[in-house]
Amino acid sequence: MKVSVIVVAAGSGRRFGYERNKLFYPLCGKPVLEHTLAHVFAAKRVDEAVIVISERDRADVERIVASLHPAIPVKYALGGAEREDSVYNGLMATAEDSAVVMVQDGSRPLTGPEWYDNAVPVMEAAEAAVYAIPVKDTVKLRESADGVGPERLETLERSRLIAVQTPQIFHRAILREAHRYAKAHGFSGTDDASLVEAIGGKLVVLKGDERNHKVTTPDDIPVLEFYLNGPTKHCVGSGYDVHRLVEGRALVVGGVTIPFEKGLDGHSDADVLLHAVMDALLGAAGLNDIGTYFPDTDGAFKDISSLVLLRKVKQILVENGCRIVNSASVKHILSGTAGRIVNVDATLLAQRPKIKPFIPAMIRNIAAALEIGAADVSVKVTTTERLGFIGKEEGMAAQAAAMVLKYNAL
Numbered sequence: 001m002k003v004s005v006i007v008v009a010a011g012s013g014r015r016f017g018y019e020r021n022k023l024f025y026p027l028c029g030k031p032v033l034e035h036t037l038a039h040v041f042a043a044k045r046v047d048e049a050v051i052v053i054s055e056r057d058r059a060d061v062e063r064i065v066a067s068l069h070p071a072i073p074v075k076y077a078l079g080g081a082e083r084e085d086s087v088y089n090g091l092m093a094t095a096e097d098s099a100v101v102m103v104q105d106g107s108r109p110l111t112g113p114e115w116y117d118n119a120v121p122v123m124e125a126a127e128a129a130v131y132a133i134p135v136k137d138t139v140k141l142r143e144s145a146d147g148v149g150p151e152r153l154e155t156l157e158r159s160r161l162i163a164v165q166t167p168q169i170f171h172r173a174i175l176r177e178a179h180r181y182a183k184a185h186g187f188s189g190t191d192d193a194s195l196v197e198a199i200g201g202k203l204v205v206l207k208g209d210e211r212n213h214k215v216t217t218p219d220d221i222p223v224l225e226f227y228l229n230g231p232t233k234h235c236v237g238s239g240y241d242v243h244r245l246v247e248g249r250a251l252v253v254g255g256v257t258i259p260f261e262k263g264l265d266g267h268s269d270a271d272v273l274l275h276a277v278m279d280a281l282l283g284a285a286g287l288n289d290i291g292t293y294f295p296d297t298d299g300a301f302k303d304i305s306s307l308v309l310l311r312k313v314k315q316i317l318v319e320n321g322c323r324i325v326n327s328a329s330v331k332h333i334l335s336g337t338a339g340r341i342v343n344v345d346a347t348l349l350a351q352r353p354k355i356k357p358f359i360p361a362m363i364r365n366i367a368a369a370l371e372i373g374a375a376d377v378s379v380k381v382t383t384t385e386r387l388g389f390i391g392k393e394e395g396m397a398a399q400a401a402a403m404v405l406k407y408n409a410l
Contacts, residue, residue, distance in 0.1 A: 003098065003120055004047065004094040004101050004172070005040050005048070005050070005101075005167065006051075006102070006104065007036060007052065007106050008052050008079075008090065008105055009021070009023050009053050009106035010052045010053050010054045010057075010079025010086045011023070011079075011083075011106075011107070015216060015217065016218065017218060020057075022107065023036075023107060024057075025221065027215075027224055027225065028321060029319045029320065032109050033061065033064060034067070035109030035110070035228075036107070037049070037070075038068055039110075040104065040113075040116065041068055041071070042113040043113040043114075043116035044113070048075065048098070049072060049075070050075045051065070051076055051077070052087070052089060053078065075094075077092070084188060084189065084192075084195075087103055087179070087192055090103075091172070091176060091179060094172065099123070099172060100120065100169060100170070102116060102119065102169045102170075103166060103168045103170070103175075103192050104167040105166045108165070108212055108213070110213060110227055110228070115167060115212070118206075119167065126202075127170070127202065128170045128171070128203045128204070129169040129204040129206055130168050130204075130205060131165045131167070131205075131207070131208035131209075132164045132205050133163050133208040133209065133210060134161070134162060135163055138158060139158065139161055140153040140155050141153065141154040163208075165212050170192065170196065174196060174201060178198065178201065179192075179195060182195045182198065185198075211227045229321065232406060233406055234404075235284040235322075235405075236402070237285070237401070238280050238283060238399065239275070239276040239277060239279030239281075239283060239399065240276055240279070240397070240398070240399045241279065242395055242398075243272045243275075243397075245263070245394060246263065246264075248263070249270070250263045252264070254273045254358070254362025255307040258358055260353045262393075264395075264396060267296035267301060267302060268305075268306055268309065269303060269304065269305055269306055272348070272396050273348050273362065274306035274307065274309070274366070275290060276346060277310065277346050277366060277402065280344070280346075281314075281404060282313060284406075285316075285322045285406060286320075287317075287320060290309070310370065311369045342403055343376050343378075343401075344372075344377045344378070344402045345380075345400065345402070346399070346401075347379075347381070347399050347400070348379070348381040349381075349382055349384060349396060349399075351383050351386060351391050352393055355381040359379050362379045363378075363379050
């Protein structure tokens with residue numbers, strides 16, 4: 001029995017709030033879609049994959065596929081105006097001799113290979129099947145979708161309600177008939193199973209799993225990271241940096257250019273405060289110092305803004321299983337083990353000039369580069385009472401502490 005899997009990956013990031021397709025959002029260091037496709041390619045009973053994409057994402061999806069080295073043929077189809085249209089385009093790209101077609105959301109990264117393999121024998125006797133889990137909450141039916149004020153509600157019998165997941169599994173001929181019926185009659189379903197229901201088809205319900213979680217909003221990412229990597233641990237790092245003051249250089253501290261007769265000497269913009277912050281973040285992640293990633297022997301970093309480097313450090317942390325969390329957008333979940341706030345606390349040691357008026361701008365710069373709330377960043381300044389090289393205005397120093405979430409390997 002030949003099996004084709006359609007992976008629907010042509011969406012956008014509008015509801016997710018991402019600047020591009022949410023399937024490229026990093027999940028434990030890899031794009032969501034990479035996790036999904038890796039499981040499809042690992043299934044023993046899958047004979048081909050059809051990935052439905054938008055043209056703007058084609059190159060990136062092809063790179064992901066190439067990195068996974070699939071042993072099965074991989075085809076591409078372009079998405080349509082609606083999800084239903086995208087699935088139909090994918091269906092038309094499947095092999096004519098495929099007996100079974102499975103439709104999978106690209107946004108379900110934890111659907112393991114066994115979900116595909118275990119469904120194939122079911123199709124010997126069924127024309128369609130869906131994975132589903134029981135509904136735990138009480139579900140009520142409103143009088144209207146956009147009603148305001150008091151209204152009558154109808155409580156549905158929970159014991160008969162299920163939440164349907166993907167992949168959804170069909171005989172190819174049945175799914176094609178269902179889509180053509182829907183097009184001919186102007187019917188739009190919320191999933192492919194509803195189209196089969198519309199032509200009188202019966203479905204077998206297979207046991208799903210809570211962990212087959214779909215990425216819809218940013219709040220879903222910590223849930224999936226917890227399922228992938230287990231509980232998080234809070235890691236603290238410290239950083240320290242020092243630079244000489246010299247004439248002929250702009251003084252840049254915390255990403256702010258400060259009027260002064262001298263500036264800090266260094267290969268980059270020599271932002272001593274941001275360098276300490278970067279080392280603190282890298283230390284919390286158990287990684288090497290900034291000189292390892294941005295060596296002063298590399299011309300690419302000559303006079304570069306340290307805000308650019310700070311954004312690169314954030315990405316390095318994400319790629320190494322750490323999470324920087326925005327307190328304004330991510331709630332505490334899973335018994336408080338995920339969704340904790342990263343805190344950055346930095347102190348500048350400088351005799352002159354007066355730094356205090358520039359601190360709010362420094363905080364905004366650091367928060368923006370790390371995509372965390374300004375309330376999660378503290379910047380302070382102190383003198384050394386004219387003691388040492390700082391007191392003599394020969395240089396400046398900075399120290400920082402940072403906390404990040406790191407996922408425990410299972």
